[in-house]
Structures are given as C-alpha cells and as structure tokens.
Amino acid sequence: xxxxxxxxxxxxxxxxxxxxxxxxxxxxxxxxxxxxxxxxxxxxxxxxxxxxxxxxxxxxxxxxxxxxxxxxxxxxxxxxxxxxxxxxxxxxxxxxxxxxxxxxxxxxxxxxxxxxxxxxxxxxxxxxxxxxxxxxxxxxxxxxxxxxxxxxxxxxxxxxxxxxxxxxxxxxxxxxxxxxxxxxxxxxxxxxxxxxxxxxxxxxxxxxxxxxxxxxxxxxxxxxxxxxxxxxxxxxxxxxxxxxxxxxxxxxxxxxxxxxxxxxxxxxxxxxxxxxxxxxxxxxxxxxxxxxxxxxxxxxxxxxxxxxxxxxxxxxxxxxxxxxxxxxxxxxx
Numbered sequence: 468x469x470x471x472x473x474x475x476x477x478x479x480x481x482x483x484x485x486x487x488x489x490x491x492x493x494x495x496x497x498x499x500x501x502x503x504x505x506x507x508x509x510x511x512x513x514x515x516x517x518x519x520x521x522x523x524x525x526x527x528x529x530x531x532x533x534x535x536x537x538x539x540x541x542x543x544x545x546x547x548x549x550x551x552x553x554x555x556x557x558x559x560x561x562x563x564x565x566x567x568x569x570x571x572x573x574x575x576x577x578x579x580x581x582x583x584x585x586x587x588x589x590x591x592x593x594x595x596x597x598x599x600x601x602x603x604x605x606x607x608x609x610x611x612x613x614x615x616x617x618x619x620x621x622x623x624x625x626x627x628x629x630x631x632x633x634x635x636x637x638x639x640x641x642x643x644x645x646x647x648x649x650x651x652x653x654x655x656x657x658x659x660x661x662x663x664x665x666x667x668x669x670x671x672x673x674x675x676x677x678x679x680x681x682x683x684x685x686x687x688x689x690x691x692x693x694x695x696x697x698x699x700x701x702x703x704x705x706x707x708x709x710x711x712x713x714x715x716x717x718x719x720x721x722x723x724x725x726x727x728x729x730x731x732x733x734x735x736x737x738x739x740x741x742x743x744x745x746x747x748x749x750x751x752x753x754x755x756x757x758x759x760x761x762x763x764x765x766x767x768x769x770x771x772x773x774x775x776x777x778x779x780x781x782x783x784x785x786x787x788x789x790x791x792x793x794x795x796x797x798x799x800x
Contacts, residue, residue, distance in 0.1 A: 475684035478691040480607075482615035483573025484626060485677065485741060486554040487751045488699040488717065550611025550719050551750055553704050553742070556621060556712035568733045569723070572622035573615070575690070580610035580617065582659035586634035588672030597676055598693060599763050614673050615695045617658040621651055623715075624706045626666040627674065627697060635670060637702030648708060673697050677744075680737040683768035683779070691765070694741055696758050698751045720745035736787045737766070 555651070556570045566794035589750075595601065595608035620626045620639070629635040636769070647665075650656035661668060674695045682689035707715040719744045727739050734742075748754045771778050777791040 471541065473640040473685060476687060476689045478632075478689035479691040480611060480617060481578040481690040482576065482611050482612075482695060483692055484615050484619045484674070484695045484697055485570045485571050485745070486619065486623060486697060486699050487554050487745075487754055488554075488707065489751050490550075490552075493631045523645070543735070549643075550755070551745065551748060552717045552719055553723070554717055554747060555715065556622065556698070556707065557716075558711055566573055568735055568738070569726060570735065571617045571694075571736055573619040573624070573692070576610045576614040577617070577654070577658070579659065580613035581606050581655040582611060582657055583661045583728065584609070584662050585668045587668045587670050594671065596604065597763070598764070599679065601758065611693055612674065613658050613669065615674060615693070616669055616671075617651060619693060619697075619726050620707055624708045625699060626663060626667075627670045627705050629670060630666060630668070632643075632670075635673070635700040635703075636667070639703055653708075673700075675755050676763060677754075677758050677761055678737070678741055679765045680740075680766045681767040683769070683770075690739065690777075693763075694737065696754050715728075736781060736784065740766075740784055760782075 473513075498590050553571075555567050555571060558567060575609055589597070590610045591605035592602060594612055595603075595605045598608050598611060600608055616627045624639055624644075626639050645663055647656065651658065651661060661667075674697050676693055677696045678694040679692065680694070681691045685699065705715065705717070723732060723734075724739060724742045724746060727734050745754060748757060765780055766783065768779050771780075775792065779787075779789040782788045
C-alpha cells in the first residue's frame with residue numbers, strides 16, 4: 468500500500484442495525500409513529516443481568532440456540548437495571564471476517580433487495596439523499612434499507628414491518644415464521660417475496676441512519692456499511708437466530724465499551740466507535756432524534772509513511788491509529 472502498488476477491492480454494500488430498548492425489559496422502548504399489532508405479545512424481552520467481573524476471558528464457547536446471556540468478563544459498571552441497551556452478537560471464532568468479535572445484526576445487500584416492496588416512511592429518493600447516494604440511486608437506497616430490515620430478521624428474529632403503514636407485527640415466533648426466516652437465509656426466498664406473501668409493509672420510518680464506514684483499502688474483504696438505529700418493536704423479542712454467532716446479549720453501551728477498554732471484549736473499530744457515541748444518549752428516543760442530524764461522511768482508513776513506519780489512521784477516530792514499523796517510505800518499498 469505504501470508503494471502505491473495496491474489495487475483495492477471494490478467494497479460490497481452492506482447494512483447493520485443497532486437494535487435499542489429502554490429499561491431492563493424493554494417496556495419503555497418508544498415505538499415511533501405506530502402501534503404494535505396485537506398489543507404487547509406473549510413474550511417479554513430478557514432481563515439484563517449484572518455479572519461479576521472475571522480476571523480473564525475464557526475461550527469462545529458455543530451457547531445454546533437462542534441464548535442471550537452477558538459475556539464473561541463483563542461487569543455492570545452502573546449497578547442499576549435501567550438505561551439504554553443495545554443488542555449485540557458475538558461472531559463465531561471460525562468466521563473468516565471478524566471472528567470472535569462482538570457486532571450488531573447485519574450483512575451484505577442482496578441484489579434482489581432492489582425488487583419493489585410495499586413501503587412506508589420517507590421515499591426512496593429521500594433515503595438516497597440521506598444515505599449519501601446520488602439522487603438517481605433511489606433503487607439502491609431501497610436495497611440498503613431492505614438489507615437492514617432483512618438481516619435484522621434473519622439474525623435476530625426482529626422484523627420492522629407490519630400489515631399497515633402504521634403497525635408492526637407483534638410476534639415473529641412459530642414454525643411458519645422460522646420457515647420463512649430460514650428460506651431468506653438460504654436465499655430460497657427474496658425479501659420482496661416474503662413481504663408480499665405475508666401482506667406486510669416495510670417500515671423504513673422506524674430506522675434512523677447513524678454512520679457509514681468503509682473497510683480499509685488494504686483489506687482483501689471489504690464492505691461499504693451503513694449503520695442504522697431502531698427501537699425493538701413492542702411485543703417482539705430477539706433470539707440468536709444466526710448460525711454466524713455463538714452468543715447474543717442486551718447490554719448497555721457504556722458497559723460494552725468498558726469491556727472493550729479492559730481488553731475483555733473484541734470489537735472492530737466501527738462497533739466500538741458507535742457504542743461510544745451511544746453513551747451520550749439516555750434513551751431510545753434520544754438516539755432516534757439524534758440520528759436525523761448525524762454526519763454520514765464515510766469513515767475510511769488512511770495510510771501514510773512517517774519515519775520508516777506505516778501509519779494507519781481513521782479520520783475522526785484517533786484511538787484506532789496504528790504504527791507499523793518496517794516501511795521505507797519510498798515508492799519502491
């Protein structure tokens with residue numbers, strides 16, 4: 468890269484969602500401009516525990532399907548049960564990308580996400596402008612939003628869609644829902660077909676766009692990823708539906724950031740950066756309101772040579788700066 472001989476891989480577009488809720492049971496989480504279909508549902512979200520801190524982090528271990536327990540080594544610094552919580556999953560150590568790291572539900576855009584769906588909320592053209600795309604890329608904007616909603620359902624069992632533009636499904640459990648979710652994961656069913664079959668409207672108004680990060684040019688596997696925020700719909704509950712994760716947890720942003728700072732939780736730069744930004748907000752409503760004014764200038768690592776070292780930096784995020792010795796600084800390095 469320092470020699471100018473690197474041909475960067477074109478990044479794939481992707482979307483990830485920071486699911487949020489207020490309080491230990493999510494009952495205070497605002498729903499946005501809608502009522503959940505069917506009331507509160509039968510399933511209450513999990514309690515947030517406050518485990519004692521461990522001195523070491525054990526090797527990653529598989530958790531039972533659907534498990535949502537706090538990670539070992541994590542201590543609840545606040546000591547209370549209230550406050551904003553975010554849903555995170557730990558990627559299996561065997562994963563080629565970010566193995567063992569805590570992340571949010573998300574994944575790549577499927578070309579079929581461009582297929583027309585019944586839509587509620589800002590127009591596709593408005594979303595294109597918000598996402599920093601060309602106005603002519605309204606269809607691509609829809610694909611990114613659809614990917615965010617689809618991946619959240621595939622990996623967390625949470626669906627931001629409803630039978631009308633002002634409602635949200637209240638329960639996505641059951642064999643029929645699981646069959647559709649598995650078909651989406653296997654790409655046997657497109658998201659548009661799924662919504663149409665169930666007569667559902669995609670609720671783009673329940674999403675706020677928070678940040679955009681592009682994998683550095685020196686990485687062989689690259690993504691252009693939009694980070695969205697959304698409230699957990701009333702009546703729905705998360706579950707570890709992803710084969711890519713061995714653990715999931717609802718956790719307060721400050722607690723997760725503290726775990727990272729202690730070296731107990733592994734995270735990629737975009738994950739810990741967005742967590743630190745959430746710490747300043749006390750409720751889901753605050754986060755959703757702040758999302759409307761967030762700067763979505765892409766964060767992309769930059770490289771330069773200084774005193775024989777290759778310096779990698781992420782604009783606006785000095786904590787991730789890395790100094791790699793051994794670079795000569797010349798074009799023939």
